[in-house]
Amino acid sequence: MAGPAPAAPDRAALGLVSDCASCFGLCCVALPFAASADFRSTKEAGKPCRNLQDDFRCGIHAELRETGWRGCTVFDCFGAGQKVSRVTFGGTDWRREPGSARAMFEAFPVVRQLHELLWYLSEALALPAARPVHGELRRALEAVDRLSRESAEVLAAADVPAIRAETGDLLLRASELARAGLPGRRRNHRGADLVGARLAGADLRGANLRGAYLIAADLSRADLRSADLIGADLRDADLSGADLTGSLFLTQPQLTAARGDAATRIPDGLTRPAHWARPSDGPPAAGR
Incomplete structure (x- = not known):
């Protein structure tokens, strides 16, 4: 019988908890969205949302769902925003230094995907039944974490689909181990x-x-x-x-x-x- 799992990585320590106050509003600028039930209007990637204020806060944050922006209430960058703002670009403000904007906006969705993988890997490491693959999970987490802290140039060249596929296979193995002992079909x-x-x-x-x-x-x-x-x-x-x-x-x-x-x-x-x-x-x- 599997014993308790080793302590899972702390998600806050990995920077996976969003801190909008430490971000330059990247989700409100870098990502595109189309007019739909989730978004009141269409916005192109790299163009600031019309609700983004000069202090990088949302001007209608308290009324997003009621005013046709419920997609914004669902989104979570898993801490990618503050990492790109404060780590990748060292606190560079894309408004004050427009030359950094394009690279910053391209790095954000890459780091967001990497942080989502880190979230999943940290959960898998908390599953006692997945102990047979804990070593592989921990090595994958360390590799993805290292990549998420690389320069904008390295991030731009990262093969994220391949990383997701490889990590997904490992997470599936952890899932199968966790569900193997359940009764019934x-x-x-x-x-x-x-x-x-x-x-x-x-x-x-x-x-x-x-x-x-x-x-x-x-x-x-x-x-x-x-x-x-x-x-x-x-x-x-x-x-x-x-x-x-x-x-x-x-x-x-x-x-x-x-x-x-x-x-x-x-x-x-x-x-x-x-x-x-x-x-x-x-x-x-x-x-x-």
């Missing part, structure tokens, strides 16, 4: 088109939902314990009353993109989205 919906699927109350314990399209799917009261959700698209999925405890590789952006309620059980380390239904949305709770 484990469903494989990897990459499946489950848009709008009716899965209310479904037993999806230990299921492989990697990259599955679960947009607007009804997952209310579904049992998703220990399910592998890496890369699953949960936009507008109904997670009301669902059990996500112990689910693998679920991120805050995925959770925030979905719908849930006070009965939704979420993994440790994630935060219940502010827009989800609260106990106050129904009958008054006892003692309130």
